Structure formats: C-alpha cells, structure tokens
Amino acid sequence: MPLSLYLNVAVVGILTGLVYGLMALGLSVIFGVVRVVNFAHGEMMTIAMYIAVTLFAAFHLDPLLMLVPIAAVMFAFGYLLQKGLINRFVTRPEHTQFLLLIAIAIIIVNVLLIVFGPDAKTVQVAYAFDSFQIGPLIVDATKAYAGLASIVVASGLFAFFRFTTIGTAIRACADNYTGALVVGLDVKHLYALTFGIGAACVGAAGVMLLLIVDVTPSLGPSYTLLAFVIVITGGLGSMPGALVGGVLIGLTEAMAGLLFTPSAKSMFSFAILVLVLLLRPQGIMGKRAA
C-alpha cells in the first residue's frame, strides 16, 4: 500500500483521536477531582449529539456554531446531576457509585432509544464533502475542524485550571479534600462545578464527533468504554494523559482498521487496555499511587 494511504489514515486517526481525547478529558477531570468513575460518560455525550441533531434538523444550525450553547446545557445537566444525586455517593464504596452511574447510563440510553428510535441520525453540513490538500495528504474539512476545535477547547480547559481562581480551587479539592474544607472552600459546589465541566467537555466532544460519525443510542456505551480505555492508557487523573491517550487510541484504531478488518478495530483498543492494566496501571502519564 502506498505511503500516502498510511499517512492519510494516520492523520484521520490523529484528528479523530483529538476528539476522543477531549471526550476522555472530561472523564479524567471528573475522576481526578470528584473521584467518581463516570460510567455514564458516553451516554452523556450522546445526549449532546442528539441535541445537535435535533437543532440541525429543525433550524439547520451548524453543530460547530452550537458548540458553546450545547456545552452550556451539558454543563447545567452535569452540575445538577452531581449536586442533586451523585454527591451523596462520594463517600460511599466504589462499586456503589459505579452502579449508580450504570443505572443512569441505562436510563439515558433507553430514553434516547424511545424518543429517537434506533436508526442512525446524522448532520449533513454544507462543507461535508470539502477537503484540504497538503502535499500527499487529503484531509476532510469536517475532521480538520473537529480536531482543531478539540485543541481549542482542551487548551481553554488547561488555561482555566491553571490560571483562574476557581480552577485552582478545584485542583485544591482534588489534592486534598479535607484541606480544602478546612480552608473554607465550598467543596460540594466545586464538585458539582467540576462534574459540569466534565459534562460540558464531553458534550463539546460529542458535537464535534457528530461531524465524523452518525449517532445511535447504542453509541453511548461504546464510547464510555472507549473513554475508559483512553483514560486508563493515558493515566487516570492526568489531563495531558487523556489527550495523549486519545490520540494514541485514535491512531491505533485507524491503523488497525487499515491493516486488519475495520470491524475488529475495537479489539485492539481492548488489548491495549489489558496491557496497560497489567504492565503500567497508572497509565502513560499517570502518577503511581503511593
């Protein structure tokens, strides 16, 4: 096979991987701070995707333009979910939290199924068939925009946590729960804020992903699993790790799809997960638990 084919597939993998990375970033942020394993992560993403689909079908609004409002809606959803329900479980045993979110995930998937039906839905944007040509590379406009938007959002998130007061406060909670309480931080509120941010992240990623794939209700669980693979590979609790993991998995999937059969590409993601769990459970960029 010609080199240009490999190159093109690799680029697609990287761009998709950036979107995956953004999705996983949301999961990482939630786990890193609230210490809750969000098993409904992919499902929340599909909510955002369906909102975008509906808005597009009704008003022909470009998903990328709708990015900010949809992210805001998801933020509110996440905030309320955490504050109203999940917060009580923060101190409960791990598997209880896990199951709580599984229950939420099941409900989301099937409500979406009931409302929207099982058929795949998509958005046909005006630039759906445009592409950029850079030497031997031919890059779809949709993927290029999605990848770019992911980088922008991720950078914004990093800046938020680094430079703003609230961001620092949230990081303080993550580092030391009791310490944060002692200093007078409203931890419950900050937790809810963080969950909201994670939800907004995954919502944004969903909107971008819509440019690349079609949405069905069963997409949720597959992407939840993918998000876990990415986050564990990259390092649970490490934000750069989530992006690195995302790109790595996106690349692996794309190359596996090329070299083997496309339908088996998820097997490679799982194989990577198993390897990481065994050999380097803290992930590529994670810190080894003391």
Next chain:
Amino acid sequence: MIARLTDGLSGRALALLALLFAAALVAPLFAGDYLLTVLILIFYFAYTGQAWNIMMGFCGQLSLGHALYVGLGAYTAAGLFVHYGIGPWLGLLVAAPLAGLAGAFVGYLAFRFRVGGVYFAILTIAVAEFARVGFDHLAWVNGSSGLFLPVKRYSGNDLWLLRGQPVMFYYILLAATVAALIGCRALLTSRIGYFWLAIREDEEAARAAGIDTFRYKMLAVVISAAMTSFAGVIYAFYYNNLFPEQVFHISRSIEIILGPFVGGVGTLFGPILGAAVLTGLAETLTSTLAAIGVDIPGAKQVFYGVCLLAVIVGAPEGIWPWLAQRLGLKGRGS
C-alpha cells in the same frame, strides 16, 4: 452435613422455603404459556445471579463481564452439537472447564497484577467485549451471521439432547437454582466461605490472618465462571440461535447483576428474590403496555435502570435483608 446447612435458619425460614419449593414444583400446571416463559426467565436469572454472587457477594470482586462465561458455555455446547452432534450434557463437560479457564485467565491477569475494584470491573468488561468482537469473526460459530441449532418437531421431551417443551427447561432451571442455593450455602458455611468473606471485608487483614488471598480469589472466579457456563448451555438449547452481538453484549452482563443488587449482594436469597421481583415486574410492564396496544422498545430497560437506581439510593443492601427482617427470618448466614 444437612445439620450444618440448616444451622442458623429458623424453623419459620425452613417452612417458608419448603412452601416456595412446593409452589415452584407445581407452577407449570397452573401457568399459561406466557407465564411459563416468564418463570423460566426468573429461574435463569436466579441461577446466573447466584453464580455471579459467588464472585462479588462472597469474595468481593465486581465482575461486569459475566456474559463472557454465558457465551462461552452457549457457543461451546452449541458448536459441538451443530458440528459433531454431541449432546449438551457432554458439551457441558467441555464448556464448563473452558469457562473456568477463561475465568482463571481473567483472575490471573487481575490478581497477579493487583488490579482491583473499578479497574477489575473495567477489565472484565473489556475481556467480554473482546470476546464479542472476536466471536463475530469466528468461522466455527458462523460469526456475526449467527449459529442456529437444528430444531425438529419432537413429540416428547428429549432430556439428553435438550430438545422439547419449555416446561422441561423450567424444571432444569428450577433444579439448577435449588442446587446452586444449596451449593452456595454449603460453600458459605465452609472454610472456603469464611476465607472469601474475610477477603471481601478486608483483603489485607485477611492476608495478615494467613489467608492466601490470590488462591481463594482465583477459586471464586473459576467456580463462578464454570457455574455460569451451565446457564449458557441452557440458553443455547432453549433459544436455538446465538449471535455474538447479543450473547456477549454488556447488557447481558448487566442483566445478570441486577437480580443480586436488587435482592441483596452477598446474601443467599437475594439473587433469587431480586430475579423474581425484577423479571416479574418487567414482564408485567411489558404485557401491560402490550395490552393497551403500546409497544415501546427500551421501556423494559428503562425500568431496569430505574429499579437499580431506586435500590442503590434507597436500599443499598438490597430488598432481601429488609424483607427477612420483616418476616422474622434473620438467621446466621442468610
């Protein structure tokens, strides 16, 4: 031996058990076709719930990929039958060790490398998903096109080849559930059971008390896996068609854990009670909707989700402990 099994159970509890068993024995005489299929489902989930409960409820390891063992059991027995005419009971002799081996594999990976808690759960999901996609590409079982068992019109019930009326499957699953119940009770009151409970409660303290936790965790996983594969064999011969997409799907794994969680993880009767309540209510919901002419695919799943949510929020120990308290049945080790 019987004494040890019944020690701690009050006379009341035993009487109730006997009553329920008698009712279950004669149920097919009074139940219509539809109700019979519901009862079959109940005992199927009661049995698989019991098998799963050994790993989680007794030993504290959360498996969210138990569909792997159902699938292995189903496909092994079905494959042997379709290709070589080997009956399911013989097929089970191959399927159960195979599933046990798969469990040992998962267990070894996890326990050798200290993967626990949520990470372990994710590992189990990943392995099941791996199998799902893998079997889609496995020619011996027809991959994603599905494996179909030959079904001829039989006048009677062939217990050896498991060809026959639903009522035969009902009694098999009833027997399996009862056997599982007795088996679990025996295990719980034995040395192995005590060590499992210790590991569940506090693994490090268990080690300090001299327990080889790796060995006993492996035992729990292997037993649980092998037991579950039996359900897979029944599944294959009852439905007569297998698709990797369905059999290994994570929804199957979640369905298995619902009964124990709703009923009470770690208790003996929890999985059975949970299966009965959940399946009973779910089927009532479906038939009610059908009766008023409404067909909502996904309604049952939403119901399951809401039930799970309600239990986690309101009664995290499950329904059984509460019920047992009310009925005055609380003995040791129920």
Next chain:
Amino acid sequence: MSALLSVDGISKRFRGLVAVDRLAFDVPEGGIYAVIGPNGAGKTTLFNMIAGVYAPDGGAITFAGKRIDGLTPDRICRRGIGRTFQIVRPFPALTVEDNVIVGALLHRRHVRDARARAHEVLRKLDLYDKREQRASSLTLPERKRLEVARALATEPKLLLLDEVMAGLRPTETDRMVAILRTLNAETGLTILLIEHVMRAVMALASQILVLHHGAPIAQGRPADVVRDPAVIHSYLGAEEV
C-alpha cells in the same frame, strides 16, 4: 532462652528517606519485647518488614531458625507470626465469633473445630459474651481485643502488637496488659510490641529497644533504658521518669 526472632542489620529506604537503618536485635523465646521511640522513628516500618508487608532493603530476618525476610504476609502468618494493626481492621460485617473463626481456620480444617478454638480464645479476651454481635458494633477497646483474638486464633509463636494500647483509657489498658501477661505466662507466647503508652511498656516488657530516626539508641532492661540520658533526651522527657 534462645532467640525466636532474630533481626540482623535490616534497613529500609523510601525514596531517599531512611526509615530503618541497619537495625539488629534478638527477641528471646517466651519474652515480651517492646519497641519504643518518637513518631517517625521507624517502628511501624520495622513491624511491616517482619510481617512481610515490605521486604527489607538489606539484612536478614530469621524466625525459628529460618529466614523470613521477603515472604508475603500470609506466608509469615503461616510460619507462626500473628499481627495486629495500628488502626484496627476487623471484618466489619462478620460477627465477633466469625472474625476469630477466620483466624482459627488457618490450622483447623473444619469449621466446628475452628469454632471451638475461637470460643477458647474469645473467653481469654473477655469477648465470649459478645460473640454473636457484628464486629462493626463493638467499641474501640473491644475491637482491639478482637484484633488480638483473631491473631491469637492463628496459633502464633510470636505475636506482633502495633500500638494496641492507643486510644484506651487506663483501666482498659490495665485489662489488656493483664490479658497479655497471662497469655505470655500460661502459653509461653512471645510478644513483640510497639508502644507509646509507657504504663503498659513498663508493666509488660522484659526488654526494651528504643528507636530514633530508624536507628537504635538504647537496648536492655526497662529500668536501665528509662534512665538512659539519650532516651530521656530524645523521647521520654525529663519528667516522665
């Protein structure tokens, strides 16, 4: 009396921090040996090395004539060393009796034999009357006694007690001391304890080792050790004696 436990030049570093520095001492069989010292002196690290939680970076630990350094905690228990934890770790959902049965099952195949042994041990620790209660419902002193009971049920030759008096009021401390004294006198059980509560140490120990910054600063009979100026300076304080 020969040495049951022989610690020979063991060290442990944690990333640049030397927790234990070439420590060596012998615990005579049938004796009660106490290890004291300020917080951070390396006492728990020492214990954890003996109990198998960490392997020492160097040196050797010998028990009943055989090397045990580097063995896993469960193997160490099977060799005959029982331990308690500084922060008690009972099996919360199990009854008091069942907690101890778990320990007794180490050397007894059958549950009924283990139960008989458990009852014996519970009587010695004054917990027999509470045997049907859930471990999570016990008070702290009771939980401490449960920890000891569970470890005792494994039929150890050496019992490691990690600050077992912490959090106990004087009367409860005396009770525990009495129990331990009786066990030592009646069964010849060797005891190695980490302790801050000097009242208990003076009442129990036949020998004391004082640690400071991972190294020994005094070793010997209690009367001598508490008068040692280095010990007074680093740990006891002038008024204590």
